[in-house]
Amino acid sequence: MKIDLITDSVKLNNGVQMPWLGFGTFQSPPGQVAEDSVLWALQAGYRHIDTAQMYGNERAVGEGVRASGQRSEVMVTTKIQPQQLAPHELERSVKESLAQLRLDVIDLLLIHWPNPRVPLSETLGAMAKMKREGYTRAIGVSNFTVALLDEANKVTSEPLVCNQVECHPYLDQDKVLAACRRLGMAMVAYSPIARGQAKADELLARVGHAHGKTAAQVCLRWLTQQGIVVIPRTAKIERLEENLNILDFDLSDAEMTEIAGLARRGGRIVDWTWSPKWD
Numbered sequence: 001m002k003i004d005l006i007t008d009s010v011k012l013n014n015g016v017q018m019p020w021l022g023f024g025t026f027q028s029p030p031g032q033v034a035e036d037s038v039l040w041a042l043q044a045g046y047r048h049i050d051t052a053q054m055y056g057n058e059r060a061v062g063e064g065v066r067a068s069g070q071r072s073e074v075m076v077t078t079k080i081q082p083q084q085l086a087p088h089e090l091e092r093s094v095k096e097s098l099a100q101l102r103l104d105v106i107d108l109l110l111i112h113w114p115n116p117r118v119p120l121s122e123t124l125g126a127m128a129k130m131k132r133e134g135y136t137r138a139i140g141v142s143n144f145t146v147a148l149l150d151e152a153n154k155v156t157s158e159p160l161v162c163n164q165v166e167c168h169p170y171l172d173q174d175k176v177l178a179a180c181r182r183l184g185m186a187m188v189a190y191s192p193i194a195r196g197q198a199k200a201d202e203l204l205a206r207v208g209h210a211h212g213k214t215a216a217q218v219c220l221r222w223l224t225q226q227g228i229v230v231i232p233r234t235a236k237i238e239r240l241e242e243n244l245n246i247l248d249f250d251l252s253d254a255e256m257t258e259i260a261g262l263a264r265r266g267g268r269i270v271d272w273t274w275s276p277k278w279d
């Protein structure tokens with residue numbers, strides 16, 4: 001399935017379309033493996049690639065995008081590390097990302113993780129400047145709580161298009177989703193198949209059986225059906241297609257509710273010493 005950029009995408013608050021399906025590259029080893037997986041993803045129909053300075057694979061991602069010959073159609077997201085959020089550091093590191101990617105412009109630049117030691121107004125001021133000067137087309141955040149989203153939206157001079165957060169059926173993110181909607185931001189789900197946990201889930205498999213879909217596909221559909229963008233990662237070429245083919249069926253209200261019931265304490269997978277106090 002090719003993603004139709006008009007109907008299979010969400011319009012961001014800066015007018016840009018973001019596909020419902022993106023391709024994650026965390027733990028894609030730098031070098032040929034990451035480059036090939038990006039190329040295969042673009043050949044399969046993905047039009048959004050998610051990377052980060054922290055992943056160490058921006059160079060390979062850029063190579064994959066260029067090798068596809070489809071740069072103009074592809075949204076490339078990268079993220080600034082929390083220790084680079086002071087304006088001077090940020091500017092230097094965005095230029096470094098562009099040099100690594102070997103692209104003229106980043107499509108979407110995110111704060112990877114909040115850093116309470118750097119005032120948000122300074123970081124967002126620097127990101128807005130990078131946008132005005134043409135280094136990035138859009139800016140946004142990742143791993144932001146409701147309080148941080150409110151604070152960020154108060155001080156930014158440019159629209160924050162999205163909040164990229166961990167999101168899957170085992171983690172209740174309703175508060176963050178409501179805040180994103182209230183603030184006109186897209187919510188982008190990382191680890192959307194719970195790092196592969198969803199594939200062995202009996203409930204998701206049973207629902208999938210009724211629709212002729214796999215448990216992973218049901219998991220991704222549950223998210224997109226709530227208006228959440230997903231960026232699953234796979235190193236397996238056959239799963240690229242599987243993860244793309246999720247927009248041609250609908251879950252019933254009863255199925256949506258049943259899947260939401262999988263949320264549990266301790267469902268969060270990605271947590272660090274530098275994590276904010278989660279909602």
Ligand SMILES: NC(=O)c1ccc[n+]([C@@H]2O[C@H](COP(=O)([O-])OP(=O)(O)OC[C@H]3O[C@@H](n4cnc5c(N)ncnc54)[C@H](OP(=O)(O)O)[C@@H]3O)[C@@H](O)[C@H]2O)c1
Nearest residue numbers: 024025026190191192193194195196199216232233234235
């Ligand atoms: N902003 C942040 O702080 C942050 C944090 C984490 C991740 N991310 C982004 O989000 C992306 C996705 O998250 P993630 O990589 O953590 O987790 P994920 O996409 O939920 O899960 C990836 C795992 O699921 C397996 N998998 C993929 N498709 C499958 C399928 N159809 N059936 C069964 N298993 C499947 C993969 O194994 P195979 O390779 O064997 O298929 C891999 O082990 C990352 O790559 C990264 O770009 C962002």
